[in-house]
Each structure stands twice: as structure tokens, then as C-alpha cells.
Amino acid sequence: VEEQRARWERKRSRTAKDLLETEHKYFEQLDLVVTFFVTILKAKGTLKPAVLETIFGPLESIYSASHVLLLHLEKGNLGPGLENFCQNLELYGHYAENLEQANKTLKEQLRKNKSFRRFKKLQETRPQFQGRKLEDLLPLPLQRFHQYKHFLRDLLENSSPGSTDYQKLAKAVKSVSEVSRWVQDIIRKRENSLQLLRVQKLLKGQKTHVLTPGRWYIREGWLLVVPSKGEKLKRRMFFLFSDIFIATKPCHPLHPLNSSKLACQAVYPLHQCIVDKVFGHTQSQGGLLSLSFPHKTLLLMSSDQDINDWYQSLSTAVR
DSSP states (O other), rough: OHHHHHHHHHHHHHEEEEEEEEHHHHHHHHHHHHHIIIIIHHTTTTOOHHHHHHTTTTTTHHHHHHHHHHHHHHTHHHHHHHHHTTTTTHHHHHHHHHHHHOOOOOOEEEHHHHHHHHHHHHTTGGGGGGGOOOOHTOOOHHHHHHHHHHHHHHHHTTTTSSSSSSSHHHHHHHHHHHHHHHHHHHHHHHHHHHHHHHHHHHHSSSSSSSOOOOOOOEEEEEEEOOOTTTTOOEEEEEEESEEEEEEEEEEOOTTTTTTEEEEEEEESSSTTEEEEEEEOOOSSSEEEEHHHHHTEEEEEEESHHHHHHHHHHHHHHHO
16 A cells, blocks of 8 residues: 555656646746737737737736746646646636637738738747747637646646545636536637538539538548449449538539539438448448438449448438
């Protein structure tokens, strides 16, 4: 038991030391943005207050929270420091929510605002920046948040349940996990929006509305359509979403505008679909899937093993 406690203590001390060292580095990087951008921009009035707020979000508050945490860690007050820090964790959720708009506004200002463009370039040439751009520093809080999760879990795992800090650490781990789920959800929604937008741009014309609230992108790929009247197989590109299945074919390669686009041939709603395996589906060879809709049956074939993945994805989407 004594040996185990000593091992725990060694690991815990090592993690606490790593946390302190990396927090120092993180704080210095935040300091660059707050000192050389936020504070000076506020004083100069180069950007309107609302624009400044959009680009930097709650960065100053995150900076202050990091400073307070650092003071606690330097004194060895791990439990109280983390307990206090957890009250500021929501800032990271708000920062994640704002980041996409922040990047968009920053690009817009660099395009429109000549004095801001000059100011940014000048600040980034300072030796403290070591060649880093403002764009490199803005995602830092979310990267650091991800590290906090690992540090706190390691500290908790190497703390004795009877120690004074154990309950505070357990509470901190719970808080970080809750905010982490919130941040992950924001990232997932953002990635999904980008996928929907990408598919919308791939399709010729505006008839098929891919960008619909609540719709989730699942997968895409080429499949062979087996016609009902013994014609030859047709190779088609399919897009699977949470509520619809879209069949498309490439536009003519010589078309002046749409040569790289896809023409939508059919949109199948999934709420009345039945998916069945018809034959095949061994590991090495393909197989045949039957998709039954109220007024149509679609036979889809693939010559490789991804037909199994299609079957799983379609079945899950239909469920």
C-alpha cells in the first residue's frame, strides 16, 4: 500500500509539474494576443467595439482565469486552484461557439480594413511572435481545453480517495467533461454544416435543397444501380443523410459551367424505406442491396466489401 501511494504521489507530482509548465507557456501565448492586439486595438479604435468583440470573444476573461490558475499552481494550491478555475470553464464553451464567426470576421476585416491589415502585419513581425500569425493563436484556448481534460483525469487517477484534493479534483473532472461534450457538439455541428454546404455546391442547380436544419450528413460513394429491365448497370454517386438518400450522375465533362458537378436524379425519403441484403456480402466480394420505397424499389450493387458499410449506414439512418 505504501509503495502504491508513493507511485501515485510521484505520478501526481509529475503531472502537476507538467500542468504548471504548460500553463506558463499557454499564458504567455494568450498574453501576446491580449497585449499586442486586444489592448492596443481598444486604445486606438482601429476596429469598432462590436467587431473587436466578435474576433476575440471572451479571450480576455480566459486570459484572466489562466492568470489566477497560474498563481495557485505556483503556490502548490492544486485543489483550490482547479476548483476556482472550474467556475470559468463555460468561457471555453462560449469561445468555441464564437470561433467560426471570429475567423469569418477576421478575414472580412483584413480584406476591407486597410489600417487593421497594416497593424496586424506590423504586430506579427515583433520578435515575441516568432513568426506566428494571429490566426495561429486564436484556436489556442480550444487546444488547451483539450489538454486540461487529460491533466485533470491523470491527477484524479493518481490521487488517494482520502486526500484533501480528491473531491475537488473529481468535481473539476466532472465540470470539464460537461463542457467538453458541449464543445464537441459545437465542433460536430460545424463540421456537419460544412459537409452539407460542400454537397450543395457539388450539385447542379438549386432544385435540391441539401442545407436543411436538423439534417446530418452520413456518407457518400459510387454504387451500381441494377435496372429492372435487364439493361446494363449504371454507375451513380449516392449521398446518404439522416433523412434522405440522393442519387446523382456526373454532368457532361465538356459542359462550360457544370463539368465538375453532379446532376441530381432522385431524392428518396428514408422514413418509409426498408433495407435488405439480397446476396453476397462476404468480406472479399461485394453484394446487392434492396431499398424499398412506397413507389419504387432500388437495387444497388458494389463489387467490393464497402457494401456491408453501406448496409449498416442505411439501416441506421432508416432506424
